[in-house]
Amino acid sequence: MTLTDNLGRGDRSRQAFLSRSTLLTSLVLIVGMLAVLIFNALPDSNALHVSGATVALLGKYFTYMLLALAVDLIWGYLGILSLGHGAFFALGGYAMGLYLNAQTSPLPGWQSIMSYFPVAALAILLAPGLLALVFGWLAFRSRVTGVYFSIITQALTFALMLAFNRNEMGLGGSTGLTRFYELLGFSLSGEGMTVALFVASGMAVLLAFWLCRAITVSRLGRVSMATRDAEARVRFIGYRVDHVKLALFVVSAMIAGVAGALYVPQVGIINPSTFAPLFSIEVVVWVALGGRATLYGALLGALVVNYLKTVLTGAMPDAWLFILGGLFVLVTMLLPQGIAGVISQWRGKRRDHEGGRDRQEQQDRQEKQEASA
Amino acid sequence: MTPNSSAGGRSLGRLIIECLLLCLLLLWVAVLARPAAAAPAEPKTLLEALDTNSFQAKGDAAQAIADSDIEQKTRWLQALLDGRLGKERRGERFYIITDDSGREWPIIDAITLEDAGTGTRRTVDVFKINNDLRTRLEGLLASLSLSAGDEASRLSAASRLIGEVTADSADSVRKMRDQEKSESVRGQLDVALALFDVQQGDADALETLRGNLDTRVRNTLTPIAAGESALAAEAQSVLGGIESKRTWYDRAQTLFFGLSAGSILVLAAIGLAITFGVMGVINMAHGELIMIGAYTTWMIQQALPGQPGLALALAIPGGFLVAGAFGVVIERTVIRFLKGRPLETLLATFGLSLVLQQLVRSVFSPLNRRVASPDWLQGAWQINEALSLTLNRLAVLLFCLVVFAGLWALMRYTRLGLEVRAVTQNRAMARAMGVRASRVDMLTFGLGAGVAGLAGVALSQLTNVGPNLGQSYIVDSFLVVVFGGVGNLWGTLVAGMSLGVINQVLQPWVGAVLAKIIVLVGVILFIQKRPQGIFAPKGRIS
Amino acid sequence: MSAIDSTLDKSSRLGRLRELARPDRVFDFMAPAQSPVDVRHGPILYLEDVSVSFDGFRAIDRLNLTIDDGELRCIIGPNGAGKTTMMDIITGKTRPDQGQVWFGSRHNLLTLDEPQIANLGIGRKFQKPTVFEALDVSENLELAMAGDRRIWKTLLARLDREGQARIDEVLETTGLTSERYRLAGVLSHGQKQWLEIGMLLMQRPRLLLVDEPVAGMTEPEMHRTAELLTRLAGKQSVVVVEHDMGFVRSIARQVTVLHQGSVLAEGTMDEVAGDPRVIEVYLGGDEEEAA
Known part of the structure; x- marks a missing residue:
């Protein structure tokens, strides 16, 4: 009885919006952001000074974290693995790129409307959102699931990559969009802008984190986890599984679009290689390493893998693909719950990872239960 | 002595020395020959x-x-x-x-x-x-080679004469035609003369030209048919016949290109049809197994310089075994532990594909390698003026059919095939009946990987071999398998071939890239339209 | 068992309110208020001449079946008789090649999909207990609770006091009160069966399709299940597919024997058991088959 009660109390917390992990993650994000701002403001001579380049790098990581959240929302909580989320990221990026280009010279044809920021902001959300809506509607209505869904998302982003490589698209062909100078009337080159974009990206991560948290603790979130584990059952108790999937898929695509839009001004270029299947699948390994079905795991994974990438591609460029490939293999075989799984195990609160499905663990507990009964 | 690019192994330094020696020799000859140079x-x-x-x-x-x-x-x-x-x-x-x-x-x-x-x-x-003189010169050269040389050069000379016969040369060509012994050379000369006669207004000569596919015949007839002369109507009918025949052959040509592109798709996908379709294992490293097959061909060729034919013959079992061995290792070390977790398998094998690519890049080089084709695979089989089949593509098409037939027979008639089908349908039952399911898994995966290796051997004859070779086929291969119906070898064959043909038919209208995009989107839509028929056979939930 | 009764009473009251609020049924004040299902003129479930085949195999062959409102019907038959396929057809999972399937006299089930059919009030328990393993017991019940299933409503849904009370009642009924906060994946097989039955109760269906409810249950659990199902009958219609003949005998009033996709015999348990064709099919009482 006491065992159940303990578990029960531990468990209730995951239904509340502000669980311990949510608070902690929010706190780490905010404090980290403030710390970077303060250390950046220190004079160059100071040993603790954080350079503008580092701030820009961290800002880029934030956009990756945003993208990881988007993938985790549908993979971790809904069980649909998209190998084409880079496409939504890139669409958001292209929308932003068009807006930035329009600041220096007027764009031809329909693209000219992209010079207004509200239109561009709308496009950043709608372009990926609409693609996800149409694609998801077709896929989920016909019950394309599992690896089949993964494969056609990969084909989707591949097809888009080919399309965006064409000069006829009017989006710069294989060079993509570049030569950005101004955002909202401010020059993109100054360090002030770097810091502003860093803060904007950080805030976006925080907001998206809260949004995802709110969704996953809602009844809709539980329906989505139920869908992940027993889709047919959900249908037979009367939920429209295709609508649930579509709704979360579109939200996820929009988050990815925002991530892409924030990424572009910080990196200064967007080209069709963002559509490459490799990039999309790399995002999946961030989430897998961090721990799928935990939002903080996705954030952590994106940060860790990209930091590794930055360090290693500089130090030993040849080794990077070995390490990335090795990560894929090792994480799936040895760490199915990712870093988050290790953390929660280490904390001894084995039930706390939200909806994580560790059959082995469940079996263990079942045996323990039976032994004690 | 010209530098021979296919000599391959010869070093640049040696080449330069040889050239220098040659120059010296020539100089010496020139000096010696001066007195006689009058x-x-x-x-x-x-x-x-x-x-x-x-x-x-x-x-x-x-x-x-x-x-x-x-x-x-x-x-x-x-x-x-x-x-x-x-x-x-x-x-x-x-x-x-x-x-x-x-x-x-x-x-x-x-x-x-x-x-x-x-x-x-x-x-x-x-x-x-100028142009007149050029025509005259071509006629002269053609007559020169007609009067001398072997049959092949006479034939090419005769063919060059088509449309070049002038009033000056007509008589001499006629004379030559009468003296000519070779049937085919005479045929060409007849066409050349008939074309000249038609230009002079001879209606009977049109009959000789009926159904001739030569572009020059068409070009000459077109203005006549459009003109006012008495011949116009008849020329029009001859031209119409030629045009429809040409269209027909063009279609045959497109079909051939389509089938040949399709056969590459089938070769790349057929191994997947086994590992993914039959075993249900998502192997994203399949493309890299193809690449390994291609590199095996290249290595065997390096070991046997100057004997591309033998090397290719050895590469067929070689590629199969090497890629198959890689497959077995992958199955034993990774896939075995991820049974029943398809998404994890997908990620792990994708990781393996990255590792294999980088391995090849580190061991060989990031550059593409060229695999030489044996003589009998070079060139084309010229069926007529409008239809010629490239030999290497024809060979790949045949190879694909042979591999397919072999696999089909293997699955249908052998013990392994029976066990594979048993394990796929009911693993527990098969084990209960004494089938060693784990061993069957290993062999099946090895077989799929080996077939990927064969695809690599075939690909090496069509394209350069590089670390990214496999990557470009993985998306297509999965689509072919899924399009054809998972677990269905015939479906894979039909799907691969039809995708190849559709792509080829679309290309002239929209260009290669757009054609590919259209095919991709088409398959995506098709999959979404008919997932039951393709993914899961109709049945009850248990 | 009074808990169930009060659950059901409350459910019909709620249902009435809900029906009035349904925007898609503006002129339905003409119809009986309790349920959208019209059973004034006949049975609640009506299958006529239904056939379906998979790859040439006829799983259901010109099946005719009628279930009356409030009836408890047991369906037995050897493996491959088409029992599960029949349930698939009723719940919209499988479309028959021919035939008619009506829910009451108004709803043609062949035009509806699974969620629509479920929301009309047909609940189904699977052969293999299927619960949401990553959610705890009370969450499983909460999800199954009748309510607005639309996305936005689901996102904003809160568990009110009434809903909480219903969950408590069902937990009581199914004997899972002490397990309410445990993950469903950790439950024993029998407990999962109960949880799934509990989820059915939360749905407040007019018709329950129960596929092998007592598989893996202990003797006392079986008794409880039998009691529960007989209680439910009368207010709701229940169709039970079961292999356990003892269990069938203990609850059955009407038994239908399926064989090779069509009805072989129908009647009381004793009538059916005496039927020579049935005896032949079962080969002298080889009743306990592997599932």
């Missing part, structure tokens, strides 16, 4: 006749050269035709330019054919020709 008067006179501004006179001079019995006459006329015959600006010597690509041309003396150093635009005046 050119015979007659050739020089003939050449001097070319040095005039009148194209008519030049033509007559060329005719005179052709009529003479000088050894070098073919060479001169050819050089004149190519714009490579010229006269020393401040001198009396005539030169043939052997290579006019650069600013400084290597030249040889036209009469002695000895090396004469280099010339430039300033030092050599090239004899100019």
Whole structure:
């Protein structure tokens, strides 16, 4: 009885919006952001000074974290693995790129409307959102699931990559969009802008984190986890599984679009290689390493893998693909719950990872239960 | 002794030394030969006749050269035709330019054919020709090779005459035609003469041209058919016949290209049809197994220089075994532990694909390698003017069918095939009946991987071999398997071939990239439209 | 067992309110208010001449079946008789090649999909207990609770006091009160069966399709299940597919024997058991088959 009660109390917390992990993650994000701002403001001579380049790098990581959240929302909580989320990221990026280009010279044809920021902001959300809506509607209505869904998302982003490589698209062909100078009337080159974009990206991560948290603790979130584990059952108790999937898929695509839009001004270029299947699948390994079905795991994974990438591609460029490939293999075989799984195990609160499905663990507990009964 | 690019192994340094030696030798010969260099008067006179501004006179001079019995006459006329015959600006010597690509041309003396150093635009005046003269020269050259040489060169000369017969040469061509013994050469000459006759208004000659696919025949007939002459109607009908025949052959050609592209898809996908379709294992490293097969071919070829045929023959079992061995290792070390977790398998094997790619990049190089084709795979099988089948593509098509038939028979008639099907349908039951399911898994995966290796061997004959070779096929391969119906070998064959053909049919209208996009999107839509029929056979939930 | 009764009473009251609020049924005040299902003129479930085949195999062959409102019907039959396929057809999972399937006299089930059919009031328990393993017991019940299933409503849904009370009642009924906060994946097989039955109760269906409810249950659990199902009958219609003949005998009033996709015999348990064709199919009482 006491065992159940303990578990029960531990468990209730995951239904509340502000669980311990949510608070902690929010706190780490905010404090980290403030710390970077303060250390950046220190004079160059100071040993603790954080350079503008580092701030820009961290800002880029934030956009990756945003993208990881988007993938985790549908993979971790809904069980649909998209190998084409880079496409939504890139669409958001292209929308932003068009807006930035329009600041220096007027764009031809329909693209000219992209010079207004509200239109561009709308496009950043709608372009990926609409693609996800149409694609998801077709896929989920016909019950394309599992690896089949993964494969056609990969084909989707591949097809888009080919399309965006064409000069006829009017989006710069294989060079993509570049030569950005101004955002909202401010020059993109100054360090002030770097810091502003860093803060904007950080805030976006925080907001998206809260949004995802709110969704996953809602009844809709539980329906989505139920869908992940027993889709047919959900249908037979009367939920429209295709609508649930579509709704979360579109939200996820929009988050990815925002991530892409924030990424572009910080990196200064967007080209069709963002559509490459490799990039999309790399995002999946961030989430897998961090721990799928935990939002903080996705954030952590994106940060860790990209930091590794930055360090290693500089130090030993040849080794990077070995390490990335090795990560894929090792994480799936040895760490199915990712870093988050290790953390929660280490904390001894084995039930706390939200909806994580560790059959082995469940079996263990079942045996323990039976032994004690 | 020209540098032979296919010699491959010869080092650049040695090549330079050889060239230097050659130059020295030539110089020495030139010095020795100087006393004898007093050119015979007659050739020089003939050449001097070319040095005039009148194209008519030049033509007559060329005719005179052709009529003479000088050894070098073919060479001169050819050089004149190519714009490579010229006269020393401040001198009396005539030169043939052997290579006019650069600013400084290597030249040889036209009469002695000895090396004469280099010339430039300033030092050599090239004899100019116009279109009339070009036609005349071509006719002359054709007649020259018609009167001499073996059958092959006579045939090509006769074929060159089509559309080039003029009133001047018609009689001589007719004479030659009567003397000609070879059937095929005579056929070509008949066409050439008939074309000339039709131009002169001879309606009977049209019959000879009926159904002829030669472009020149069509080009000549088109204005006649459009014209007002008495022949117009009949020419139109002949032209119509030619056009419809051409369209038909064009379609056959497109079909062939489509099938050949499709057969590559099938080869790439058929291994997946086994590992993914039959076993349900998502192997994203499949493309890299193809790449391993291709590299195996390359390595065997490196080990057997100069014997591409033997190397290719050895590469077929070699590629199968090497890729198969990789497959078995992958199955034992990774896939076995991820049974029943398809998404994890997908990620882990994707990681493996990255590792394998980087491995190849580190061990060999990131550069593409060229695998030589044996002679019997080079060139094309020219069925007629409108239809020619490239031999290597034809071979890949046949190879694909053989591999498919082999696999099908293996799955259908052998013990392994039976066990594989048993394990796929009911693993527990198969095990209960004494099938060693784990061993079957290993062998099946090894088989799928081995077939990927075979695909690599075939691909090496069509394209360069590089670390990214496999990557470009993985998306397509999965789509083919899924499109054809998972677990269905015939479906894979049909799907691969039809995707190849559709792609090829679309290409002339929308271009290669857009055609590919359309096919991709089409397959995506198709999959979403008919997932039950393709993914899961109808049945009850348990 | 009074808990169930009060659950059901409350459910019909709620249902009435809900029906009035349904925007898609503006003129339905003409119809009986309790349920959208019209059973005034006949049975609640009506299958006529239904056939379906998979790859040439006829799983259901010209099946005719009628279930009356409030009836408890047991369906037995050897493996491959088409029992599960029949349930698939009723719940919209499988479309028959021919035939008619009506829910009451108004709803043609062949035009509806699974969620629509479920929301009309047909609940189904699977052969293999299927619960949401990553959610705890009370969450499983909460998801199954009748309510607005639309996305936005689901996102904003809160568990009110009434809903909480219903969950408590069902937990009581199914004997899972002490397990309410445990993950469903950790439950024993029998407990999962109960949880799934509990989820059915939360759905407040007019018709329950129960596929092998007592597989893996202990003897006392079986008794409880039998009691529960007989209680439910009368207010709701229940169709039970079961292999356990003892269990069938203990609850059955009407038994239908399926064989090779069509009805072989129908009647009381004793009538059916005496039927020579049935005896032949079962080969002298080889009743306990592997599932």
